[in-house]
Amino acid sequence: MEGVFTFFGALNHSHGFIFTTHVLLTAILALLLAKMATKSLKLVPTGTQNIMEAYLQGIIAMGRDVIGETNAKKYLPLVATIGIIVFIANVLGxxxxxxxxxxNINMTLTLALIVFIYYNFEGIRRHGVVHYFAHFMGPVKWLAPLMFPIEIVSHISRIISLSFRLFGNIKGDDLFLWVLLMLAPWIVPLPAFLLLTFSAILQAFIFMILTYVYLAGAVLLEEEAL
Incomplete structure (x- = not known):
């Protein structure tokens, strides 16, 4: 946001530079977190390893009802990485x-495109091009000319939904915090920090669960048809 002090903004006022450096910082923090959790693995986990194992087990439990335990574990690296990146990026603000x-819409759109491309790739890889896109035509053949374009638009709208939901919520949180700090910079904003931290966790959770939902729709065509 223009007019708001940032440490990186003191080096260069270009918003592109500020955005890029914060993206790199997010990636570095995520890598450091992973390094701390795996540098001295123990049978009985403690510290960061314990937190990360609980996080990964929570994601598997979250995905189990959506896509099954086997697939939840298979797609754990993607979903867990997205969750960490989104959470750290949210909290930075x-x-x-x-x-x-x-x-920034550039980051949320990039994340949404990664999910969109990946779940479609998995659906095609699992079922083949013909079978996967035949699913877009619906169960009634004579409705296929109507259903196919509707399904295409529906899938493309997921990019907008994923990216703008996250972008809008975090941008709104940043503006709320900015105004609050301008009006009352000391004790009053403390409850807001707790609320915004909860919002950061919630938005990361929503992005992860939607990723599982979209993957389930792409790879579980047989179960869906039953």
């Missing part, structure tokens, strides 16, 4: 002097 990369 809560820390004074930093900016949320997810408050």
């Amino acid at each position: 809560i820390i004074p002097g930093f900016e949320s990369p997810t408050g």
Whole structure:
């Protein structure tokens, strides 16, 4: 946001530079977190390893009812990585002097495109091009000319839904915090920080669960047809 102080903005006022550096910072923090969790693996986990194992088990439990345990574990690397990246990016904006990369449509759109391309690729790889796109035509053949374009538009709209939902919520949170800090910069904003932290976790959860839902729709065609 223009007019808001950031540490990287002190080096270069270009918004492209500020956005890029915060994206890189998010990636570095995610890598450091993974390194801390795996540098000294123990049979009985402690510290960061314990937190990360609980996080991964939670994601598997979340995906189990959506896509089955086997597929939940198979797609765990993608979903867990997205969750960590989105969470760290969201939280950065809560820390004074930093900016949320997810408050920029370029990042949320990129994440949405990754999910969109990947789940379609998995659907084609699992079922073949013909079978996968035949699913877009619906169960009634004579409705296929109507259903196919509707399904195409529906799938493309998922890109907009994923990207704008995350972007809009985080941008709104950043603006809310900015105004609150301008009006009352000391004790009053403390409850807001807790609320925004919960929002950061919630938005990461929503992005992960939707990723599982879209993957389920692409790879579980037989179950869906029953």
